[in-house]
Structures are given as structure tokens and as C-alpha cells.
Amino acid sequence: MTQDDIETYLKQMAAAYSAGNAQACADLFTQNAQLHSPFAPPAIGRAAIRALHEDWVAHLTEKSFELLDHGGTGDIGWCLCRFSEGDGAEAGTSQLILERQADETWLARSCCLFGDN
Numbered sequence: 001m002t003q004d005d006i007e008t009y010l011k012q013m014a015a016a017y018s019a020g021n022a023q024a025c026a027d028l029f030t031q032n033a034q035l036h037s038p039f040a041p042p043a044i045g046r047a048a049i050r051a052l053h054e055d056w057v058a059h060l061t062e063k064s065f066e067l068l069d070h071g072g073t074g075d076i077g078w079c080l081c082r083f084s085e086g087d088g089a090e091a092g093t094s095q096l097i098l099e100r101q102a103d104e105t106w107l108a109r110s111c112c113l114f115g116d117n
Contacts, residue, residue, distance in 0.1 A: 001077025001098065001106065003070060009098065009106050010065040010081060017056075017063035017085075025057065026050035029108045030099060037113040039090075062086050065094070075100040083113075091116050 009028065016024035026049045029035070035043040035052065043052040063085050070079040077098045084091040097110040 001070060001072035001079075001100075003067070005106055006067060006070045006077065006079045006098070009108075010067060010079075014063050014065055017053075017060055020057045020060065022050050022053035022057050025053040029111070033107070033109050033111070035111045035113075037111075038115045039113065060085055068093075072098070077106060 013025065013028055016028065026046050029046055029049050031046050032044075033046060033049060035049050037043075037052075040052055040055075043049045063083060066082040068080045068082060070077065072078055077100070079094075079096050079098070081094050081096075082091070083094055092113055092115040095112045095114075096108045098106045099109050100106055
């Protein structure tokens with residue numbers, strides 16, 4: 001997984017959030033993905049991740065990511081990034097495990113969020 005791969009992924013996620021598009025957010029996860037967060041109960045599977053994002057994007061005007069570190073081998077990659085939302089009231093760190101798909105795109109299989117508070 002290259003830095004360009006992960007930066008492309010993070011730009012897509014930020015754009016989906018900023019557009020208020022929960023489905024586009026969920027589409028960046030595999031069908032069987034897991035999302036763990038201190039902000040909500042665990043979301044298992046793309047449908048649950050979409051439902052969670054419907055609530056999250058409803059009150060959001062902007063989201064940004066800063067890549068801190070990344071790596072991987074073959075079809076598995078990982079990244080650690082900082083996120084902030086809107087005026088910075090919600091911020092923290094995300095750890096993602098990504099899988100390369102048959103079409104060469106990367107989707108998150110696992111995401112763990114850690115809030116600053």
C-alpha cells in the first residue's frame with residue numbers, strides 16, 4: 001500500500017463526510033467490515049456502518065484527515081491518521097486495516113476510532 005493509495009482513500013472519506021453522504025462513507029468499507037468507536041456502539045457490516053454514518057454526517061459540515069503513518073504488504077494495508085470535524089470540537093485518531101479489492105481500490109475492513117476526550 002503506497003502513501004498515494006491511503007491519501008486517495010482518506011480524501012474520498014473526507015469528501016463523503018463533507019457531502020453528508022452516509023452511503024458513500026459506508027461504500028469505503030468491505031461488506032463484513034467492523035467499526036469500533038467511543039462515540040457509538042460497534043457497527044458490524046456495511047449496512048450498520050451506513051446507519052451509524054447517517055447520524056454522524058447529519059450534524060457535520062466538514063471532516064479532515066492527517067496521515068500519521070501507514071504500511072502493508074500485498075493486499076493488506078494499514079494506516080494511522082488524525083481526524084477532526086467542523087470546528088475541531090470532535091477530534092481523535094483512527095486506525096484502519098484496509099484490503100485491496102479486485103478492481104485495485106482499497107476498502108476498510110476494520111476501523112477503530114479513539115477520541116481526544
